[in-house]
Structure formats: structure tokens, C-alpha cells
Amino acid sequence: VIIEPHCDGDDSYNDTDGFDLFDTSTITQTLLTNPQTNQTQSLDDFSISYQYVDDNEVTQNSAELPNPFNSNTQTVIATVTNNINNSCVISKDIDFVVNPLPVIKQNLIVVEQCDDDESNDGITLHNLSEYEELFSDNYQNETFEYYNDEALSIKIDDPTNYYNVALEDLIWVKIISENGCERISKTQNGDDRLQIDITVGASQISQTFIDDNNTLYSICDDDFGSAQDGVSVFSRSVLQDIVEKLRGSREIFQDQNIRISLHTNPDDGLTGENPINLDSDFTNSNPYNQEIWARVVNVDITTFTCLGYEKVAELFVEPRPIAYPASIDRQCDGDSVLDLNSQDGFFPFDTSEIINQLLTDPSTGIKQDESTLIISYFNEDGTEIPSSNFSPVFLTESQTITLRVEINPIYPNINNPQGLCYDETTLEFIVDDSPEVGVPNVPEQCDSEDGVLDGQGVFDTGNLNTDLLAGQTNMELNYFLIDGAGNETDLGTSLPNPFNTSTVTILARILNPDNPTCIVEEYITFQVNENPVFELPEEQVYCTNLGSDTIYVTTPSATYDYSWTRDNNGVDEPMNQFSQNLVISQGGVYTVTATNPTTGCTTSKTISVSESELALLDYDDITVYDLTGDGTNRIEIQTGVDDLGIGDYEFAFNDGSYQDSPVFEDVEPGIHKISVKDKNGCGIAEIMVSVIGYKYFFTPNSDGINDTWQVLGISEQFQAESLIYIFDRHGRLLTQIATDGEGWDGTYNGSALPADDYWFRVNLEDGRSFTGNFSLIR
Template sequence: MKSKPNNAHISLILLLLIAINCWSQQPPELTATGNQAYCPLRDIPIVTDFNITNPDNVPINNIYIQISEGYERGEDSLILTGSHPNITEGVFNNTEGKLKLEWTGSGTPNDSELIAAVKDVQFRNNTVNPSSDKAFSITAGEANYLPSTDHYYEYVSDIGITWKNAKIAAEARTYYDRQGYLATITSIEEAILSGDQAAGAGWIGGSDEAVEGTWRWVTGPETGKSFWFGDGNGTTVGTDIPFAYWNTSNNEPNNLGDEDFAHVTAPGIGDPGSWNDLSNTGESSGDYQPKGYIVEYGAPGDPPLNISTSTKIYIPRITATTTPTPICGAGTATLTATSNTSFVIWYDALTGGTNLRSGDTYTIPSPISTTTTYYALASSDGICETGERTPITVVVNTIPTITSTTNTTICGAGTGTLTATASAGTINWYDMPTGGILMGTGTSFTAPVIFSTTTYYADATENSCTTLTRTPATITVQYTTEPLATSPQTFCDIENATLADLTITGTTILWYANATGGTAINPSELLVNNTTYYATQTINGCESPTRLAINVSVFETVVELPSANIPILEECDNSIDGDDTNGFTLFNLTDNEAVLLNGKNASDFTFSYFTDPTYVISSEITNPTNFENTVVNGQTIYVRIANNIDNSCTTETSFEIQVNSLPVIQYNVTLKNCDEDGTPDGFTDFNLTEADPFITNGDTTLTVTYYLNFADADSGNNAINPSPFNNATANTVYARAENLNGCHRVATITLEVSTTSFPTGYMNNLEQCDADDSIDGFEIFDLTQASADIINQFPTGQNLSVHYFRNLNDAQLKKNEILPQDSYINETPFLQVLYVRVQSEDNGDCFGVGAHVTLTVYTRPEFEVNPAEIVCLNLPPITLAPSNAQGIYTYEWFNEAGTLISSQPTASVTEGGIYTVIATSSSGCASFPKTVTVTESIIATITQNDISVTDDSENNTITINTVNLGIGEYEFSLDNSNGPYQDEPIFEMVAPGIHTIFIQDKNNCGIASIEVSVIGFPNFFTPNNDGFNDTWQILGVSSDFYPTSLIYIFDRYGKLITQIRPTSEGWNGWYNNEQLPATDYWFTAQLIDEDGNIRVKKGHFSLIR
């Protein structure tokens, strides 16, 4: 809890609850007996005897009786019975579990009346099953007495007292010469009496002020003893007194605000009587404000204080039971139970039920067949039947049964497996119905090798209960012979005979392609000519070990076609017999033979034709190639197709012959037309089909075709196009009218022409620009704009109408007219001529037709521009220009603000932005605007300040700071302007020396370069004049980098050998004109850059010869 200001004060309250004349008098001594068994829901005296010894006649004004152990608030209470006129029974304190008896008579209190009153105090509990035994303390003082510690406990109310002041105040209190101290609570009984059953909540004697997290008792005889380590997740393990009663619901102790002192929680906070930690002062108000403290009286060496005594009652309980051995099927059993009262009563129900008997044992009088539970009650006196009953169950196990068995059959001598199922338990297999040998266990059993049918027996066992009668299961040994049949056997292939059609005697026949081996053939498989098949039979699942051979011959026949697949032989009625309407004509019946053979070879079969379905000889047709039907309009012909090798294999079928009637037509028709094709020569185009309804008498089922002569029309050869047909070819044509059956007649058509004319050379032009998204040469025209001018070409006073068509044919035939006229989209791109039909509404037979309207679509200007350009700010301006122009145009260029910057084909720009160009053609059609996005870029700007070098290392690196390079997009290369280039501005594993960095603008605005120095100190040199490593010099120094540096070389003894300049080739291994030996030498270098900064480097290298 939060720390609050100390409101320190010491409250020393001496409550003398026993009125005595002087402290030198001997205190009264209380004695009591009583250790009784309790019958629930019955009141019971708390003592069996009670006495007060008071040699100095110290007046006893009050007797306090408390349920000091096992108290259950709300269930337990104490009451005074009998008549005691001089003694008043106080209200039972439900919090403390305490009853006060107060002397209220006149004069000195009478001990005998107090004794009688105590003997009349009774304990009462309102539950059937009290939770625990009870202990009663009887004292002549108000402090609570706990018999198990022989200590007294007192709650002192003092709101706001600090823990330290409470410790002082508690230690200033005494109780009958016993020194007080803040309570130290070491058991649950003590916690309940001093906390839960106290008159209030307050301080106790625990603290972790000395060592945070180590809680010790710091008062009384337990001073210094640890009882808790840690916070709310701590433990009592390893402590001196392993008991604590913290409020776990708030994870106490939680040390919120330097909380170092133990305190019993306020009512309603956590478990009653539990603890929390508070600061020395606690809160100033509320549940975490100290309300007082708890004082404990008692320590080792204290003189006996007999102003208190105690008694107990105990709850009758069953202390032990014996579960009887389970029963198989049905039976009886004996149950046993013992109690802490020596009285046991037996029942047949958990509550109520029948009182079966009293005593430690109960034998079930008659057999039971189901599991049954009996109940034992520990009685306080053998009469009391109230209390908790303990169940004892007699288990009756069902005897398992064999519910099913599965017999099996084996083929010849061998082993077999039997199976069985049981209602429960393990299945056992025997070779005899009783006794015998146990052959195996489990739901399946595999027998040893047997040669004849053998029976085995099964039972089941569960919970030591076994089936009363064994169930038989048999393994049948089956020996199977091969089946019986004749061989060979013959068939016709039209039968589609299968293996199943072979005649054979046997059971469950299987067919094979070989005498041995292989797998069985499907019995639905078709038989194959000149093939031997092999058969077995299977009896009781056992297949015969040998196979019967059967030879098969299959003779070929024709497979009969469905009638729908056989065409009807049709002939048109003709006048060969003198009458083309009587329904008789000649047929060649053999025309259907190729179809009837259904793919078979004609040389293998003979055909016979009949008029009767019974195929009687008298109905046979002897002249099938020239047969005249005997039934008007047609009949059924019956056909027999026989195999030439075996004429017993035949196919019988039939087909229809049909005589079709000729169409009914008009033989002569005249067709008229007007000469309005612009050439008044008496010739014009006809649509011959206009004669169709006159020829056919309106029969639309007839098909009409046209020919130049009768012979072609009769034969159906050389048909002409009926539309358009110009009478310049012929003025008479012939029409073949053919019905749905293909039968025809021929009519003669006479063509007559009336002449009209249209103005010569007339043409009306309509023009549009192609203004949609795609330049496709198509646009919308309003043709009515030409109609008035067209009508004006004809004499006035006529009732004329103007019609537009795509071609001359459509215009002449007045079909496929263009409608509506005011929104026509040309169908030929860019240029299209339309045909105009001007027709008199008074005389529709004649009209004027011609190509008199031209539709022109001018193209929108087409060209291209590069949509993206780069302008380098460090280079001259760039020129924007169109490309791939599809014509000669004028141009206008605009900047982003819409300002015209050029009226020429090109525009010069010096800065970035979005530029727009529009082209216009000579026909006045403007292009769609096109844009060019110009992006600015520039060559890189680089200085030494933009470069960081890490050298003289295992990984020399050069890093370019790109912030100041410019607006371009750059890539980087080391020592080669031609690359390769990289995007990352860092180079790793760079060799020591002078290097050039090249920075290239990706937009081709140029390459910038700068030299950098990477310092390195060679580990060796080889002065052998081979041109490699002949001198030793620091790498990365030059006249531009560290030119004033000082470089000294020493031998191993520190002698100066030479000083070399940064701009020299270095040391060659000589000293005073002598070659120095191959060994290690030392150097000291002071590298001085152009700003005067000095780098000092010392090291050594090897001279190798």
C-alpha cells in the first residue's frame, strides 16, 4: 500500500476483565472434562464436567466460552440452556465464535451458579455434515484462548496507530503477569483465532524492513525467525517457520510504497484473517488504514495460568472400509467398516433409505445381479442416524459371452484362421468343448496344419469371469476336382458369344488362357475363333488345382445394323409405265448391300431378298436389280445374309423402298423489270427468285433453281445465279422445282424489261474528319444531307423516295437498305461509294439506281514523339521533334503553362517539364495532343570532402557521400572510365595505392573523376632486379598525397638505415653501397596530408633475396 504520514501515538489500554482485589491473590483455577462424539443437528453440552477452584475467593464476574478450533461462521453457535436467574447470557459473537456469561446478581458472584451455567452451555450446528472437530476454550478473562498453543490473544482497537507504536504498545501490555507482544502466527488454527475470529484487523509482528523480501517475526519468542522469502510469488521453503497466510488474491506481499510490515486484512479483503504488507503508517483511511493491533500473551517459561480450560467434541467418521471381491453374474458379499466412535449403521441409500443393521460388518442376505452401493454411517452412539454416509460398492461383473463366430474353409490340407467376437473380455480358444488345451487367445485363432474338417471351441474372460459354455467354430477342409464339358464347341460371331456361353458343368467356373498360371479371364470376354480355353471350378472358395481344356470355333456373320442406320431406297415416280402419278417404279435392291454388310467382305456372304417377313420361298425376289414394287408408293424388303462356309450362320434384316411423288407447279411464268441501271439498252438485272412463289403455287417446301436450257434443268446441271441475272444472256430461262424427296418438274420463265434512266455523271460528296480515338477511317454520316440534292436531279412533281445501299445488287433488288439514314458509319475505311435507289412511290415497278454518293473520311494527323527526354543542365539545349509523320503537317508546341513556344516542327528546350505538340493536316484535321516529359540531369560534382577512405586494414574501403553529387542518377567505377560501373557508392577490398574514382551520370550528362589515396605498407620486397617488388615504398603516397611525409627505415637493432621521400621509388636494400642481408627491417612513417594532419605508423617488413 502507499506510504502515509506517521500519525504516531501510543495507546496503552489495560483492560482488566477479571475483578480481583489485589495482584498478590492466587487466580482462580478452571478445570473441565469433555471429549464427546457429536450427533449432527443435535445440541450437545460443551462439557461433561466443570469446576472452579478459587481459594482466595477472587470474584469472577464473567466467564467467556469460545469455539477456539474448527469454528465455522454461520454454522456453529453456543447457547445457554436451563434457568440461571443471576447470570445473563450475552449475544453470541458470530465473528469471534464466543459466548459471554455475565454475573448480574446482587452481591459477590457465586462460583457454584457460574459452574452450573457453564454445564448448561450447549454447542449447536445447523449442518448435516459438520466440516471438522471443535475445541472450546473456557476462560475467566476476555482474551481469546487457544488450547493448542496455551496462549491468549487480544485485539486492541487503535485507529491510525503505526506499526512501530503498536509494537511498543503491545509489549507494554500484560495478562495475568504474562508479557504481551505483537502476535506471531505460526499455524492455521492460530491464524483463524487471532485473525478471522478476532474482534478486528490490525498489526502483527512480521517485517522485512531489515532485508527486503526476507520476512521474519520480530516480536515475542519467535523473534528473528524467518517465515517467507520474496514477494507475492515467494515461498516458505527454507524458512525457520514454514507458515504464512498472505492474501493471495492481491498477490501479497507486493511492497507497494516501501511496505515492510505485516498486517491482518480488513473484512472483505481477501480470505478472512489473511495478511497484507503495509508501510509503517499504512493509509490515512479506508481498508488499508490500521485499525488496531493483535496482542499475543504466552512464552516459554511463563508460569501456568489456569484461568482457562478447554474441551472438545469430535465428528463421527468412517475411518476404514473394505471393498469386497467383485461377483461374477450374481451372489452375495460381506462389507466391513470401522469408525472413530465404534458405532456403524448400514443403509441402502445415500440419504433416507433403509437401516439395514448396526455393526462393523454387513452381509448381503440374498444374491444381487447388478453392481450395488451400500452406505456406512459413523454414529455417535449407535442411535444417532445423522451424518455423512460412506459408500461401499459391491461390483457385480457380467459374465461375458461369445456373440458370434466365423467358420472358415481351407483348400486342401493346411492352416486356417477362425474369428470370434465377445460381449466383452478376452477370447480363449480350446480343442475341446470342456477341458482340453488352450490353443490361443484373441479375436482370431490360426490352427495348426490339419488334413480334415476340425472344430475348435471359444469362450471369453473379463474381470476374472469366464463364459459358462464354449462356442464351437469349424475349419472345413475342401478338396475340389475340375469341371465337366464337351470339346470342341462352335458359335456364330453374330451371337457375340462369351466364355459364359460355353456349356460346362461345375460350380463357380473360372476361365484361363493357359493350362497353368496366369490370371482368370472375365467371363464376359468374347470367344475367339480357333482358341483353346481352360476352366476350373470353385467349391466353398477352393479352386480345382487342374484345368479342363475346351476348343472353340467361331464362324463369321454380319452384324445387323439398327433400322435407323439402313437408308431407305427411294425413287421418284416416272412415266416409264405410262403414268408418273400411280406410285410404281423400278428399284435396284442391291444398292443397299454395301451398307448391310456393315464392314464385312462381300465375297464371304450370299444375299437373298424376300417380300414376306417369314422368308417363305414363294416370296423370294429373283430379280433384285430390276424390281418393281408390288405395293403402291413402297414396301418393306426382307434380307437374309448367309456365311458362305456355314450357311447356318445367317443374319436377317430388312429395309424400306419408297416411291416419291413429283411436285405440282405452274409450267409458264412471265417476270417483268424496269431498265433503271443508267444504260437504256433494254437489258437489266433480274432477281429470278421473284418468280418462285408463282412457279411453286406458294409451296415453300419446294426448292427452285434456274438454268439456261431445259436439258440442264431436267438433269440439274449447270444452274445459274438467280440474282442478279441480266436478260442480255437470255430472255427465257428454265426453273427446276424440286420437293423434299428430290423429285422435280421443269417450268419456263419469260423475262420482260421496261426502260428508265438516271442523270449521267451525277455524284454527291459527303466529307468527315476521323475524330475518334482510333484512326480507322470510319465516321458517322448523315445521308439525309444528300437526299434533297438527289431529288432535285429529277423532274419536279414526282412522288419520289431516296434509298441508300452498299452495292448495286442490293440497290437493284432493294435489299439490305441502309437504315437509319442519319447515323450511318461507313464500312469501307476512308472512301466509300454508296448506291442510291430513287423510287416512285406511285409506281414501284420502276426506279433509278446508281453509285451517286461518295463518303470521304480524312485521316487525323499521325506521328510519334519520344515520350521522355533528358536535358543535361551542363550541356546545350535539346531539340524536341516529331518522328514517323504520316504526312506533311503544321505543328504547334506548348509548355506546361499552355504557352505556345514553337510553330515549327521542332522546339528547343533548356529546362525540364511536360511539353505538348499538336499537328494539323492540309484537310484541316487536327491530331490528338502528344506529350514529352523532359527530365533534368547534370554531371556529378565531387570533392575530397565527399570521400571517406578506410585503409591500412584487412578490408580497405572507399566510400562516396552521394549527398552533394547533384540531381542526376549516378553509377560508380574504380580506375576505369569504361567500367564496369556499380550502383553502390562503396568499394571494398581496395588494394593500397593511388586510385581514380569515375562517377557517370546514367542519363549521359558526363563522367566526373577524382583521385584518392589508399595507404598500405608492404610486408616484404625482393630487390633482385626482376622488375617486381625491387624497392620498398609506402603505397598511396605521391606528390599529390602526403608529399611532405617523413619515412625512416631501421635495422633490427634500431639503427637508421635510410630516409626515403614519398615521391621516390623507395629503398632498394642497399646501405653505404653494400647490400644488406635478407631479414626484417623496421620503419616509422609520419604521413602529412595537405591540411597538415599527421598520421604516425610504425611497423616492420621483410627483405627477401
């Protein structure tokens, strides 16, 4: 069961007691009727009882509700019971609601509004809603309607923007509660209708109030740069200052019922709409120049009197200059002719263009008028930097300074509590640590140090990075190979160790990774020096018979220092000679070391000197086989070391060709020359050798050929004391011939003997003797 709410007094004569009359005639039927089938249950089967509070505040239980039912707001409990089984019961709540009417404090509000122009024509703008609080304390939860006629047929559509009829006007009012209950009079159906009686009079605020009270105020724009919009927040003390000066301008404004409101435009100043909150800071709504209008009213119980309406102040928002972003390249410590210390963290920055950057719009290129500006500089710690110390060169360590641009005021006669309007930006100076390069320890290498003469050296680079970085841990090191065209080949952050290379110059570049322009470069030459080049024979023969010999170093490619050693049973024994060539007096293994006096590189070569000598040839070394009886003579030479010596010999007979054999076969009798030559060039030894023999015939015919007969191999030098006898076939001694003579001429006592065979006997000086025969041929 749903009962429509009533407004107090709808069906009763009292509209303030909270009671009204309700029609309850259909409630029982509604309770017993199924809304889906529209079938009604019989009261024979069911009974109903109601529990309610009557108008005397007594709780009643009844089979029926009174009709009409005089009730205030309450919940009635309806209980339906099955008559056959009274344990079958259901209860329902029925809500009766009596909504109160608006409570009226005063039915007539007298309004004396200020005229809005100097002509005082009696017509001005009103905000009728401003008076609602005088009608009702609950006005904020109620709806007000305004009409120009008593019958409420001519409604004022915009009560906040209402111009009155000239001089005097009467407005009729309807108030509607939030539950839709209306009042048009203070009492039910009374003659005390709700009305606003309007009159218009002149403002009592002087038109020269601003000049008289110096109510001009300025502050700087809250925003900066291109975001400036002429809007700023004024301290509430500014508003309070205006109000205090208003109160002090007229004695009547100091009355306790006086209400002063400030507004941002004249219309709101007339109507009281949108008053400025005097307890909060104020943000201007009109950019750069905000008018402040005052409304002074006297609010009495039934009267609303406007005492003043006038523009009472102007608020100015001073534009700020723009500090455009400025930047300066980060620098490497010491990277300037003016920076004499590359490790102190300070750098003389060229700041000659900073002001242009600071004042010039980068998008348009337009520069602010520098003559109206004041530029200041502040260190990171807040201390001010004198302008003379900042430009054109600013010596600083890494820091972010503040650049402040202030502008001369547009309104110099108006005090700005903020001082000069300014904008700030920051400028970061970065002085990056410049790398240092240590002294690399890369000794020059000699070609031969890797054991191979190939122009390659082996370099120990194990400490090279450490040497170059010299303790720096925040730097990066790279190596580069530079070709003849200046092209770089990146070799990485370290070189191989060991580093096998020919002579090459490597660029070591150390940079600060925070600023790759901070670099230091060191060219490192890996110098592979040539070892001394010269010629030395591997072998040489020393002839002991010559007394001394010389080992010659030939075709040296430069001037070197030389030292010599001789192997003495596995120990290199220094020779006290330091010339290119070595004079020796014995054989052995000699080593010469040539040293380049500039590079210290050495080359050592070894020569094996074997000893040899001239053959020590004497007759003890020679065996002559003659008078052998078979007609074959030979000469043998003993070649042992104890015989001829230590040389390597070859042999010649009678200046003939040399042969390796020390034996000469089929040697004819006579005096012969034996030559023994050392193959190593130590000389030729010669000796005359006698081979004893004789001719088998001779022809003494004076032709100079075989004219005499003599034993061959005998002379003054050989077998000189030998005896030679010649006999005829009968054994007669014909003659004894001298060993040093030409021999027998075939005569006897001066007479030529006939051709025949003759006999001889020889007793040699060496003790041998032999006989034989020969023929004389005529």
C-alpha cells in the first residue's frame, strides 16, 4: 500500500502542526487484492488490524483506520490473519508522510538598491536571490520563484539579472520546499503575501575613492615564460586592505549590519553575485588589469539597503621578462690557452653569448629590450656573481648557476610587494676531468730477440695499460693503427701480450666517457731495431807456420762495436781485441759479437778455425825404393802427423801435378824434386830425392846425347862418397869415376875403347853395393 505524501495543511486548517487528513477508504481492499490477478480475498476468510498513533499521540489497534485519518508522519502496521488458522499471519508497513511547508521569517523584504550610473535614473540591476536568506533560514534547500504580478502569472525568468521598474518596484515570491511544498504567504492562505519591495538610490562611495585611498596594487605574473597569462594570486591582505579603507571612508559603513562585498565586475557588484572570498587569496579573472567593485549594503531583518556601489580598486599583474634557456658546451679541464691547470677542476668558459641566448626567443629570433632589464647571476650556493666576473669569461668549476632576468616595472608608482618581476633559468657548467697519460715503458726491441731475424719484435705489453692510465679509473683507453692516409683501425682496449710486430707507431687514445671530447693521445713507437749485418766465414784455417793470421769480418752494414771470444773447453774466453778483424795465433772456435752502438742490438757469429801447417818434410819422411832388381823404382812419403805435420797435404813430383797419394811409382833413376803442398794454403815444402840407377848403354860420339856413362842418383849432394868402378868383360879395371863428375867417356888411357859390354861395381856411401853391365855403342 503506497500513500502519496501530503504537504502540511493540504487538507487541514493548520499548516504548521505536521498533521494532515488522509483518505483511507481503499486501504483494506488494496491489502486483500492480488495485484497480478486483481482478485480480492474475502473478509470471511481473513481479518485485518491496524496499529497507529492517533492525533493525541496514543497508540491504537483497530480493525479499520479512521477516514479521514488525521495523521502526522508515521508508519502504520497492518496485520492480516487467516481466520481458519490464526497462526498464518502477515504484516505490512504503511507509511504516512506529512512534509512541512517552508518556514517564513519575514513576508516583506524592503530593498533599497544603489543606482548603477551617475544619472541616478532609478533603474539598476538586481540579483533577487540575494534576499532569499531574509525570507527563510532553509533558503539553500528551497526553490524561489519571482513574479511581477500578484496572480503569479508573470514569472521572472532570470532573477539574478533583473532590472527594476524605475524608482520603485514590487516583486511577488513563491517558495517551494525540497519536497515540493509551496508557500506564497507567511500564513496559510493569509494576506501576508511574500514580497520584495524595491527602491533605488545613489551610492555613497566616492567616485574618487581609488585616488583618495591609493587602492592600486600590483604583483608579478604567477607563471613564467610563454606560459604567462596575466593571471596571478593576490594576497587576501590586499582585499582586506580595500575593505578596511572602505569602512574608514564613511562612518555609516562601520555599522554592525553593514555588509561589504567585493566583486570582479560591475554587474556582480550591483547584484551581489559571485562575491570575492575575503578570507582567501584572490586570483584575478581579467588578465593583467583587474577592476574591483564594492557593494556596501545594510542588511536588517526586513530591509536590504544598498549604501554603496563603486569601483574601489585596480589590481595589476606585471608581466615577467622571459629567461630563455641558455646552454654552454661542457669543457675539458685544461682545454684552453687560458686554463693553465688541467687538473684543478676549473675552466674559463666563454660566456660572451649567454646574454643573447638568455634574452632571445629561439623560435622567432626576437630579443627582449635589454635596456629595460637587469641581469643577475648566482652561484650554486646562492652567492651572487658580479657581472664583471661572469662575462666574457667565467672561471668556474662544475656547477649549475642561476640566471635571473628582472624587468623595470610598468607601473613604477605602484608598490609591488614582490619587488621587480623576474624570471630565472639555470645554466649548467660542466668541467670534465681531462685524462692524463702516463709514461709508457716500451723498450726498443732487437730483431733477433725472438730468435728469428724477420724484422719482427716481441714486446711485453702486460703493464702498458697501467702505465698509460697512471692510476686513473674513470677513463677509457683505446689503441689505433693509423695508415698513411690517416685512417684509423681500432685495435681495442688493450694490445696482445706479447705483442709481435715489426716497427710500428700505435696511437693510444685516453678519453673521459662522460665527455668523449676530453682526450689525450700518445703515439707509442714499437721500435724493432735491425741486428748488425755482416759476413763471417763459418770456417778458416790457421797456418801455424806463419806465426799469426787474421779473421776478417766483411761487408758490415754499419759501424759497430766488436768483441771476440774463444771457446776454451766450453767456456767463452774473452779476447782482448775489439776491432772488426781478429788476429789469431791458434786455432779454435771464435765468436764475434757486433753491437750497434746506437740501438744496443747485437749479432753474434761463430767461426771454426782449424790449425794447419807447412809440411815438415825431411829425408826421414821419404822412403826410396830403387835398385829393386825388377826395374821399378818408387818413392813413398810418410804422411803421419809426426812425419809431415797436422796439415792436409798433396804431393807433386818434379813440379808435376799434385796428387793426394804420397807414393810415386816407376820413378826413373836420378835426382828428383818432391813437393808437398798444404791444401789449406800453409805453403809448399820441397826436397830433392835420389833414386839410384844407371843407363844400359851410352854413345860417346860427341853429339851431346848420352856421350858419357854415370851412375844415376849420385851427386855431390847424394851418395857423394860412393865409389864407382868400371871393368871390361875380362875384369880389367878400366877406371874409377868421381861421383861429382860427368861420368866415363868410353876411353882408356886416352884411347877410345871399342863398342862392347862393360861391367861396373858401385859401393854406395850408404853402405849398399851393386854391380851390373852396360853397353858402349859406337
